[in-house]
Amino acid sequence: MKLLKKTAFTLEIPDPFDFSLTVAKPAGWHWSVRNEIFKDGTLWTGMYLRGTPVGLKMSARKNTVRVAAYSESRLPAGDVRELESIVSEGLGAGEDLEGFYAFADGDPVLKKTVGDLRGMRLGRVDDLFGSTILAILLQMAPMKRSEEMMDAVLGLYGTAIDFDATSVTLWPPPEKIAGAPESDLRARAKLGYRSGRLVAAAKYIEGHPMSLRELAKLPGKDALKALTSIPGVGAYSAGIILWEASLPVDTWSVTILSELYLGKTPENPREAIDPVAAGLTERFGKWSWLAFGYILNDLPELAKVYRLSRTT
Numbered sequence: 001m002k003l004l005k006k007t008a009f010t011l012e013i014p015d016p017f018d019f020s021l022t023v024a025k026p027a028g029w030h031w032s033v034r035n036e037i038f039k040d041g042t043l044w045t046g047m048y049l050r051g052t053p054v055g056l057k058m059s060a061r062k063n064t065v066r067v068a069a070y071s072e073s074r075l076p077a078g079d080v081r082e083l084e085s086i087v088s089e090g091l092g093a094g095e096d097l098e099g100f101y102a103f104a105d106g107d108p109v110l111k112k113t114v115g116d117l118r119g120m121r122l123g124r125v126d127d128l129f130g131s132t133i134l135a136i137l138l139q140m141a142p143m144k145r146s147e148e149m150m151d152a153v154l155g156l157y158g159t160a161i162d163f164d165a166t167s168v169t170l171w172p173p174p175e176k177i178a179g180a181p182e183s184d185l186r187a188r189a190k191l192g193y194r195s196g197r198l199v200a201a202a203k204y205i206e207g208h209p210m211s212l213r214e215l216a217k218l219p220g221k222d223a224l225k226a227l228t229s230i231p232g233v234g235a236y237s238a239g240i241i242l243w244e245a246s247l248p249v250d251t252w253s254v255t256i257l258s259e260l261y262l263g264k265t266p267e268n269p270r271e272a273i274d275p276v277a278a279g280l281t282e283r284f285g286k287w288s289w290l291a292f293g294y295i296l297n298d299l300p301e302l303a304k305v306y307r308l309s310r311t312t
Helices: 019-023 077-090 097-104 108-117 128-137 143-157 174-178 182-187 194-207 220-227 235-241 251-261 269-297
Strands: 005-012 037-039 042-049 052-061 064-071 159-163 166-170
Touching: 005 077, 019 052, 042 077, 042 159, 042 166, 052 077, 052 159, 052 166, 064 077, 097 108, 097 269, 108 269, 128 143, 128 174, 128 194, 128 235, 174 194, 182 194, 220 235, 251 269
Parallel strands: none
Antiparallel strands: 005 064, 037 042, 042 052, 052 064, 159 166
């Protein structure tokens, strides 16, 4: 799909703000889509705006982000305003980093992460189904296997867009997966049992549209309830989709968190997940999701100070 119509606008993100750390996280997390391109301070990516693909080219000078949006037809003024709001939230404009940094100053681990990653905003691109695909394909699989499944889904069912002499592929919309035979996902994308989960989730989201931006405004318990109503999404997967709903602590991250805050490696990581997650949620309070994100993105630097058995 060629997107030739260009609309430009600028956004002001509150200080502190580091564009590169925000859109190209040290842990390798993508900002919107898996095969987006970040080079020399510029990000080429894309998203859906009211179901319509939009390509984005973004760069920043200090707190000012320059955005060029590419679409098939000229975007109406109302759509441009909506896109500005979505991108601004995607860049974490509403996050209270100053408040988090003040809290982190009393915690040696967090204080170090803030010193290393100052200005990194976690952000959230409003793509519920794309995040659900990611969450389901991360379930019970090594990262290499998950990445293979993601690439297969994108290659077979994703929406390829061409703009500004660049190509990226968006996650498929829910209706495309809802209409795909489960056997096709098993045979061609090699998703195994996740095929049924993904089709069921797509059908549910297609019939029950939800916005991550709206879910983020709900109390955590209400957001968690809404997300876990999606077939194949439990508390862990809900946390991957929306961190404020539930911290996505797994056997890998629980080991790191236990070593950092309890000074020991858990003998049985799976059994340690619930108590460690509960303890840290109580310790961090409303800052839990920011603390979790900062820790996971600063592991190589933390390992220089703390004894960690793994950082990848």
